[in-house]
Amino acid sequence: MSLVMPEPDAATLARREEIVAALRAIVPGEGVIADAESLRPYESDGLTAYRQPPMVVVLPQTTAQVSAILAWCHANEVKVVPRGSGTSLSGGALPLADGVLLGLSRFNRVLEIDYADRVAVVQPGVTNLAVTRAVEDAGFYYAPDPSSQIACSIGGNVAENSGGVHCLKYGLTTNNVLGCEIVLMDGEVLRIGGRQLDPAGLDLLGVVVGSEGLLGVVTEVTVRILPKPETARALLIGFSSVDGAGQCVADTIAAGIIPAGMEMMDKPAIHAAEAFVKVGYPLDVEALLIVEFDGPSAECDHLIGAVENIARRNGAVSVRASRDEEERIAFWAGRKAAFPAVSRLAPDYYCMDGTIPRRRLPEVLQRMSALAAHHELGVANVFHAGDGNLHPLILYDANLPGQIERAEEFGNDILRLCVEVGGVLTGEHGVGVEKRDLMPVMFTETDLKQQLLLKCAFDPKSLLNPGKVFPQLHRCAELGRMHVHHGQVPHPELPRF
Amino acid sequence: MITSETDIVDAIADAQRAGEKLAICGAGSKAAVGREVAARTLSLAGLAGVVDYDPPELVLTVRPGTPLAEIAALVAAERQMLAFEPFDHAAMLGCAGAATIGGVVAAGAAGSRRVSAGGARDHMLGFRAVTGRGEAFVAGAKVVKNVTGYDLPKLAAGSWGRLFALTELTLKVMPRPETSGTWLVAGLDTARAVAAMAAAMGSQSDVACAAHRPAVGASPALTALRLEGFEPSVKARGAALEHLLAPFGGAFRADEATGHTYWADLHTLAPLGHERELWRINVAPSRGAAVTAALEACGADWLMDWAGGLIWAAVHRHGAEVRAAAAAAQGHATLLRADAATRAAVPAFHPTAPALARLEERVRRAFDPDGLFETGRF
Numbered sequence: 001m002s003l004v005m006p007e008p009d010a011a012t013l014a015r016r017e018e019i020v021a022a023l024r025a026i027v028p029g030e031g032v033i034a035d036a037e038s039l040r041p042y043e044s045d046g047l048t049a050y051r052q053p054p055m056v057v058v059l060p061q062t063t064a065q066v067s068a069i070l071a072w073c074h075a076n077e078v079k080v081v082p083r084g085s086g087t088s089l090s091g092g093a094l095p096l097a098d099g100v101l102l103g104l105s106r107f108n109r110v111l112e113i114d115y116a117d118r119v120a121v122v123q124p125g126v127t128n129l130a131v132t133r134a135v136e137d138a139g140f141y142y143a144p145d146p147s148s149q150i151a152c153s154i155g156g157n158v159a160e161n162s163g164g165v166h167c168l169k170y171g172l173t174t175n176n177v178l179g180c181e182i183v184l185m186d187g188e189v190l191r192i193g194g195r196q197l198d199p200a201g202l203d204l205l206g207v208v209v210g211s212e213g214l215l216g217v218v219t220e221v222t223v224r225i226l227p228k229p230e231t232a233r234a235l236l237i238g239f240s241s242v243d244g245a246g247q248c249v250a251d252t253i254a255a256g257i258i259p260a261g262m263e264m265m266d267k268p269a270i271h272a273a274e275a276f277v278k279v280g281y282p283l284d285v286e287a288l289l290i291v292e293f294d295g296p297s298a299e300c301d302h303l304i305g306a307v308e309n310i311a312r313r314n315g316a317v318s319v320r321a322s323r324d325e326e327e328r329i330a331f332w333a334g335r336k337a338a339f340p341a342v343s344r345l346a347p348d349y350y351c352m353d354g355t356i357p358r359r360r361l362p363e364v365l366q367r368m369s370a371l372a373a374h375h376e377l378g379v380a381n382v383f384h385a386g387d388g389n390l391h392p393l394i395l396y397d398a399n400l401p402g403q404i405e406r407a408e409e410f411g412n413d414i415l416r417l418c419v420e421v422g423g424v425l426t427g428e429h430g431v432g433v434e435k436r437d438l439m440p441v442m443f444t445e446t447d448l449k450q451q452l453l454l455k456c457a458f459d460p461k462s463l464l465n466p467g468k469v470f471p472q473l474h475r476c477a478e479l480g481r482m483h484v485h486h487g488q489v490p491h492p493e494l495p496r497f
Numbered sequence: 498m499i500t501s502e503t504d505i506v507d508a509i510a511d512a513q514r515a516g517e518k519l520a521i522c523g524a525g526s527k528a529a530v531g532r533e534v535a536a537r538t539l540s541l542a543g544l545a546g547v548v549d550y551d552p553p554e555l556v557l558t559v560r561p562g563t564p565l566a567e568i569a570a571l572v573a574a575e576r577q578m579l580a581f582e583p584f585d586h587a588a589m590l591g592c593a594g595a596a597t598i599g600g601v602v603a604a605g606a607a608g609s610r611r612v613s614a615g616g617a618r619d620h621m622l623g624f625r626a627v628t629g630r631g632e633a634f635v636a637g638a639k640v641v642k643n644v645t646g647y648d649l650p651k652l653a654a655g656s657w658g659r660l661f662a663l664t665e666l667t668l669k670v671m672p673r674p675e676t677s678g679t680w681l682v683a684g685l686d687t688a689r690a691v692a693a694m695a696a697a698m699g700s701q702s703d704v705a706c707a708a709h710r711p712a713v714g715a716s717p718a719l720t721a722l723r724l725e726g727f728e729p730s731v732k733a734r735g736a737a738l739e740h741l742l743a744p745f746g747g748a749f750r751a752d753e754a755t756g757h758t759y760w761a762d763l764h765t766l767a768p769l770g771h772e773r774e775l776w777r778i779n780v781a782p783s784r785g786a787a788v789t790a791a792l793e794a795c796g797a798d799w800l801m802d803w804a805g806g807l808i809w810a811a812v813h814r815h816g817a818e819v820r821a822a823a824a825a826a827q828g829h830a831t832l833l834r835a836d837a838a839t840r841a842a843v844p845a846f847h848p849t850a851p852a853l854a855r856l857e858e859r860v861r862r863a864f865d866p867d868g869l870f871e872t873g874r875f
Contacts, residue, residue, distance in 0.1 A: 116695045116783040140699070161644045168641070174648060175619050190853050195781035197611060197806055199655065200829035200847045202857050203618050206651020210644050230701045250553035256576055256672035295703060296737070299730030355640045357554050387642040388554075427642040435645075442645060447634045450864070451647050457859035469646070480866060 003050055003091075003433055006467045008098035012078060016055055019078060023058045023100065026068045031106070033057040042101050045086040045093040046148070047434055049350075049404070054081065054095030059103045063181060063189060063219040066102070070217065071187025073100060079463050080185070082213040084124060084156030087148040089351060090432025092160060092212045092468060099466075102217060104155050110134045111220065117195050119178060121222050124155025128162075131223060140225040143170035146428070147336070154221050161210030163428035165261040168386035170226070172428070174209040181220035182208060185459040195222060207454065212430050213465040215458040229294035232260065233304055234328045237311045238285035238318035242266065245287035246361045248314040249385045252291070252307055259303070261292040262386035263335050266365065269342065269380040269393070273334035276341035281334050282318045289385065290331055338382045339393065346378060346395035350407045354418030355427035358388045367417055368392060375410040377403070389427035390418065416441055431469045439471050448472075452479055498543040502625070502633055502664045508539055509631040509662075509869065518872045521658030523562060523600030526587035530604075531657075531845040531874035533837050539662060541599050548665060552577055555641050556622065557670050561599025561663040568598055572670050580671040581616050582608030584764040590834050591771055599663050605655030609706035609723070609763055612698070612803040620669045621650035626661035629865030639667045652860070657875060660864040674725035677705070679756030680738055680748040682720040687711060687786040687801070690720045693745040694804040695782060697722050700741050702734040707804040708763060711789070721759050722748065762800070769798050769811035774835040776819050778808040780828030791822035816843045823847065846875050 012019075020034045033039060034056045043053045060066050073080050079099035086093050095101045107123035113135055114120070120131055120142070128149040131142040145164035146152055152162065158180065163172045170176070179193030193205040208215055239245040245264055252259065265273065265288045274281040281288060291307055293300040304321050311319050322328035334341070342349050356364050365381065372379045378395035392414055396407040415425050415435060419442050425435045439448060448470060455462070456476035466473065499505055512519045518536040522528065525542075545562035552575040559568060565583060572578055583606050585596040596606075607616040623637030636649035653663065682693055687709065694707040706723035722738060724731045735750060742748040751759070762768055766775065780788055785805030792799050797812035797819070812819060816832065816839070823830035829847035832840070849857065865871070 114781075114783070115699060116692075117781045118695075118699055119781075139701075161648065163642065163644075171615065171619065172642070172644075174651065175615055184856070188852055190856065191850070192853070194827055196779040196828045197616065197803060198605060198779045200779075201849050201853070202660075202860060203605070203651045203655050204853075204856065204860065206618055206654070207647050207649065207860075209651075210648045227699050227701050229703075253555065253672070254553045256675060258672060296701065296730055296733045298733035299727060302727055302729045355638075355642050357551070357556075357640060359551070359554065384642070388640055389642045423640050424638045424643040424645045426645050427640075428644055430644055431646065439646070442638075443635070446632050447636065448646075450628065450632075450634045450636070451649070453863040454647055454649070454652075454860065457856065457863045 005052070005096065005433070006473060008096070012098040013055070019076070019100070020056050022072050023056060023069065026072065027058055027060050027065050031059045031061065033059070042083070042086070042095060042103070045083070045088040045091060047089055047091040047094070047432065050091050050094050050433060052095050052097055054101035055098055057101045057103055059106050061106045063183065066183045066217055066219055067187045067189050069100070069102060070183055070185055074186045074461065074463060077461065077463065079466055081465050082159070082217050084153035084159065085127065085151050087152040087156065088160060088430060088432060089353070090426065090430040090434040092430050092432040094433055096467065104153065104217070107155070107219060114195070115140070118225050119195055119222050120225050121220065122154055124158070124218050124221060125153050128152050128154060128157055131225070135225050136228065139228050141228045142223055143176055143226050144173050154223065155218050158209050158218050158221055159211065159213045160430040163389070165263060165384060168262065168384070169258050169260050174206065176224045177205065177209055177221060178224060179222040180205060180208060180218045182216040182218050184216045185461065185464045193222070212432060212469050214455055214469060215464070231297050231300055232292060232294040232328060233300040234290055234292040234322045234331045235304060235307055235311070236320045236331045237289040237291065237316045238282040239287045239289070240285060240315060240317050242287045242365050243362045244315040245289050246358060248289060248311050248316065249358060251310045251314065253386070255306065255310060257303055257306060259291050259307070259386065260294040261290065262384070263290045264288065264383040264385040265335060265338065266381040268378065269338055269382050272341040272345055272380055273338050276344060277333045277337045279330045279333045285317055290335055335382065342380050342393045342395065345380070347397045347399065350394040350396065350411055352390070352392045352394065352411050352414050353426050353429040354415050354423055355387065355389045356418050356421050356423035358385070360421040364390070364417060364421060368414060371410060371413050371417070375406045377406060377410055384427070387427070388423065412438060433468055436469055437471050439469070449479055499539065499541060500543045502627060505539065505627045505662050505664065506631045506633065509627065509629065512537055512869060513867070519869050520872045520874065521662050521870060523597035524564070525594035526585055526592050526596040527590060527600060527604055528594070529590045529592050530833055532840050534872040534874050536872040541662060542597060544664060547571065549639070552670070555670050556639055556667060558639060558665060558667045559598055560665055561597060563598050565596040565598055565601055573673065576673045577670045578673040579620060579668060580610060580614040581620050582610040582614070583617065584608050588764070589766040589775065598666060602654050602666060603656055603658050603663070609708060609760055609802050612707060612806065613705045614671070616654065618651045618654035621654045621666065622669050623650055623667040624653050624663055625665035626653070626663045628661045629867060629869040633664065637667065641669050659861055659870050659875070675727050676731055677723055677725040678731050678735055679751045679759060680722045680724065680735060681751045682742055682745050682748045683717045684746060685709070685718055685720050687789050689745060690718065691782060691786045691805040693720055693742060694722070696741060697738060698804050700737065702738045702741065706760070708759070709801040709805070710768065711799070713768070719759070723756070723760065763802055766800065766809055768800060769809060773811040773813045774816070774839060775833045776810045776812065777831045777833050778810060778819070778823045778828060780806060780808070780823065780826040782806040784826035784828065788822050788826050788828070791818065791825070795819070820847060844875065
């Protein structure tokens with residue numbers, strides 16, 4: 001694909017042996033990986049279109065080691081890319097040829113569970129689902145549930161501010177984290193937040209969460225845990241038009257109802273899912289909604305009735321309410337299998353992640369069809385309907401010449417469309433390298449400069465995860481003096497990539 | 498009077514030329530917090546009005562000087578609310594001026610529902626602002642789900658006007674509960690009350706708010722739990738809560754007026770009087786009882802909210818002891834109200850660890866390189 005990363009620094013590459021030796025002095029044994037064969041598993045994350053083996057991988061086990069690694073790299077001007085489980089869909093953990101890949105997989109312990117304060121203190125390499133596993137016997141769970149939750153790490157969730165299908169009601173990672181221990185690029189170890197709700201000063205935790213590994217390396221996380229709801233029930237509703245489904249969502253929220261989850265699928269996605277898992281999805285509809293409620297049964301029953309009425313008023317052609325847990329899971333089975341199901345329609349698919357104001361949905365889907373025709377590619381849509389987060393799945397065949405480039409261009413067009421209608425480039429997958437070059441579609445040079453200046457406050461040498469999120473490299477000292485006039489790009493001599 | 502973004506840019510340029518500091522404020526409902534300072538005032542109270550409100554999208558965009566009361570009425574008419582329960586601090590601080598939305602967010606102000614629904618930070622989706630360089634910029638967005646770029650809206654909440662001057666805020670709104678009920682438990686000592694609140698918060702009763710006030714004279718200690726939602730749900734959860742709290746002496750549903758007064762007292766802090774210094778202490782809920790014990794040793798009166806995690810305390814002098822009690826509980830104490838001499842001597846904010854303070858300083862300089870907004874108030 002057309003991604004351009006910062007030019008590897010020849011002097012750093014020439015010092016590779018010295019760098020490896022320095023890392024081995026900090027992390028003994030198998031914690032430093034330097035042979036080409038063993039580096040290969042680290043060459044990409046969940047966005048596999050981009051691959052680059054790192055110069056070296058280091059897998060520390062203690063905060064002191066992380067601090068020593070970063071301090072050494074800082075003093076020696078060596079770039080560092082942090083990595084959790086490597087499930088990012090935006091290339092946030094894509095290695096650099098002249099960079100150290102700092103893996104947190106050995107930080108895999110749950111340190112403390114405190115039911116009185118309803119928090120768990122975990123190391124960043126603990127998987128999202130493992131947090132729930134650790135507290136479920138006591139009737140608790142960790143609310144954010146990204147679809148990769150079996151594999152993705154809490155540290156990665158913090159970096160990406162991960163969401164999931166339940167985040168309209170329960171929030172993203174940022175709403176479920178109270179504190180962290182973070183190591184800055186110069187090796188300084190800080191505690192931010194704690195177990196109390198408000199910070200003593202600036203809400204630095206708020207910017208660390210979602211910073212895509214550019215501000216610091218998180219080595220411990222305090223998350224909130226919630227009592228598991230008594231029960232859950234779901235509705236499966238078919239509509240003969242996307243407008244009807246969209247209006248049903250709007251009317252539900254206008255009626256004061258915030259469901260635990262509200263998912264929409266368009267016709268191609270419904271057909272692909274039904275063909276794959278055969279759970280009885282209606283095939284004669286244009287849009288399918290899954291609306292889930294959780295809480296006391298009295299509440300779930302009440303809301304199922306209320307939303308059934310709203311659905312019928314909006315022309316629903318089929319309405320089914322789950323009668324038991326088995327049926328509820330069956331309703332979800334097709335949605336949860338949407339990605340593998342779609343992968344049977346074409347050899348490859350590319351998952352996008354924009355958010356739009358919900359009221360623009362019919363128009364956006366229409367224009368997306370036109371774009372699909374223009375790029376001569378198929379597209380299926382799954383959609384977190386409650387919060388307007390679209391996941392178009394672009395179908396292509398990487399073996400056919402030009403298709404991968406067209407898929408990428410189609411994806412970019414979709415994201416430009418999202419911004420044009422008042423939405424954003426990414427609702428939950430992050431910018432990473434994938435949407436990096438589209439940032440100017442959403443932000444002016446001044447907006448981006450202000451974000452870069454925040455980066456400089458944490459990492460003045462720009463050594464931590466460079467080449468991600470921002471379309472242009474700047475030296476911090478120059479940024480401070482830069483003034484943007486009428487959108488003109490200052491410092492045209494600086495590298496753009 | 499400031500009525501536009503251009504006015505702010507001009508005011509910043511003027512202050513820079515004159516070598517003066519700028520104190521950003523709203524209508525002054527929290528003016529009593531922090532040291533008295535000599536600085537030009539940059540009031541955003543005139544930059545008011547609703548820019549966009551689309552109830553089914555759950556998004557509200559307003560200018561910072563819009564009165565909080567006006568916004569509350571606007572969203573209430575659509576059966577919605579600001580879920581973090583912001584309230585006007587003027588009464589408790591003895592200030593004139595009605596709270597503005599910009600001031601509420603800049604102070605990170607939140608009410609009792611903070612414990613379940615999140616704070617101002619959790620409902621700030623995006624903003625437009627002018628930096629200390631006099632440059633206007635935007636961050637975040639006008640949709641409820643967004644991870645594009647750094648989450649600067651979080652940083653804006655609780656920044657107390659030290660980073661930039663907000664010119665537009667986009668907030669997440671939520672449906673207003675159809676009904677709510679307050680359940681009371683009488684006569685618990687503080688440690689038992691904290692345990693009861695922890696049990697309730699950890700239960701499936703989906704408790705919205707949990708607060709405790711100690712016995713005063715003949716009035717017994719009262720622990721309160723608020724349930725909100727649809728009537729059948731509140732009823733079912735209330736029954737479960739009564740069962741759960743039986744070992745604590747039993748919970749009963751308060752009549753509406755009693756419930757209303759209980760929660761309103763946590764906004765006005767009327768039970769604490771207005772004579773003494775007022776402190777706001779943030780700790781992990783389970784450490785709340787240790788803090789109140791230390792406060793009582795100094796003769797303080799107090800109220801507890803957020804299941805034990807927030808303590809309002811009125812005490813004369815003893816500032817060092819208050820901060821020590823908060824620090825011993827790994828929390829922090831903010832001095833909200835005191836006479837000018839005390840405010841001159843005791844910083845409003847709890848001192849942070851030196852390394853963290855240095856990082857905060859660098860972050861502030863990222864937005865305000867010359868310290869134009871550093872008036873010395875904090």
